[in-house]
Amino acid sequence: MDKIRxxxxxxxxxxxxxxxxxxxxxxxxQEKTFLLNLMSSPGSGKTTTLMRxxxxxxxxxxxxxxxxxxDSSVDAEKIATTGVKSIQLHTGGMCHLDAxxxxxxxxxxxxxxxxxxxxxxxxxxxxxxxFDTGAVxxxxxxxxxxGDDKPLKYPLMFSICxxxxxxxxxxxxxxxxxxxxxxxxxxxxxxKAEIFPVSARTGExxxxxxxxxxxxxxxxxx
Amino acid sequence: xxxxGVVLNIVRTAQEAAKANHVAKIxxxxxxxxxxxxxxxxxxxxxxxxxxxxxxxxxxxxxxxEIEGIATCKDCGCDYSVLENMNADQPVCPTCxxxxxxxxxxxxxxxxxxxxxxx
Numbered sequence: 001m002d003k004i005r006x007x008x009x010x011x012x013x014x015x016x017x018x019x020x021x022x023x024x025x026x027x028x029x030q031e032k033t034f035l036l037n038l039m040s041s042p043g044s045g046k047t048t049t050l051m052r053x054x055x056x057x058x059x060x061x062x063x064x065x066x067x068x069x070x071d072s073s074v075d076a077e078k079i080a081t082t083g084v085k086s087i088q089l090h091t092g093g094m095c096h097l098d099a100x101x102x103x104x105x106x107x108x109x110x111x112x113x114x115x116x117x118x119x120x121x122x123x124x125x126x127x128x129x130x131f132d133t134g135a136v137x138x139x140x141x142x143x144x145x146x147g148d149d150k151p152l153k154y155p156l157m158f159s160i161c162x163x164x165x166x167x168x169x170x171x172x173x174x175x176x177x178x179x180x181x182x183x184x185x186x187x188x189x190x191x192k193a194e195i196f197p198v199s200a201r202t203g204e205x206x207x208x209x210x211x212x213x214x215x216x217x218x219x220x221x222x
Numbered sequence: 223x224x225x226x227g228v229v230l231n232i233v234r235t236a237q238e239a240a241k242a243n244h245v246a247k248i249x250x251x252x253x254x255x256x257x258x259x260x261x262x263x264x265x266x267x268x269x270x271x272x273x274x275x276x277x278x279x280x281x282x283x284x285x286x287x288e289i290e291g292i293a294t295c296k297d298c299g300c301d302y303s304v305l306e307n308m309n310a311d312q313p314v315c316p317t318c319x320x321x322x323x324x325x326x327x328x329x330x331x332x333x334x335x336x337x338x339x340x341x
Binding site for chain 1: 224226227228231232234235236238239243245249250253258259260261310311312321322329330331332333334335336337338339340
């Protein structure tokens, strides 16, 4: 019988991706481009949120939108009406983007002269949390109809996000959504997360979110 | 499918490890999967044969060891099983009742070792 020799490896399978992500961040730093990885469930109001954010910032910041989805949830035509450039990436059925796919997308898109690129990640709260895309900051949208207990169900997603937008606060009473409980649950998982209660429909709360984004983009691109 | 992306990363990592150890053929691979990850062992097994085709791992057996999800209580410092102490979707410390915790183990997806057949 053949003799099997065992070699210890003890290496995380995310190591390669983590290294790719670090390399991409270095490249983005040199090119003075801020990459925001935006994640959410389908139906959270990502398109409306993104469009309002673009309208608020496009005069001062050069923005591009990179959509990655198995089935696109951000309407490319709608984004085009804001006048910013966008590109659609095909993940080939994969439920997340990794750093290498992100880098290829950015190259194809030609982002060197952009100040801010928003990467619209695949619409789910599990897989994108496990793969670092190389983004400078991670943000996610939790919408009121999804419930204030969502952070408990997707702990990893909430623990890796720098910013959490709680969208559709204009319908909070209808859905019996406890904003304080949601904030407390997010803070328990991630004390550093910045939380922005907003309504993409009415525009409520967008000043604080736009300020955060403006501040972070400026600091990175200095 | 989430596991396919994970398995492709396993293949890539194993190929590098084999090269570093001057190994031409891998007969077995032991993978450690934390129970707090989104990776389901059953589905890793399901996409294994397709992912390893025409690679250094072709025909290799996959052994999966699960790593228990352990939390450390931020208040009393004790360690406890996350899944065995869930209360209303939230882990609660069995010693002091605190809901403040951090993950100690259970988020890993690691290649523990590879088995090689020497000529």
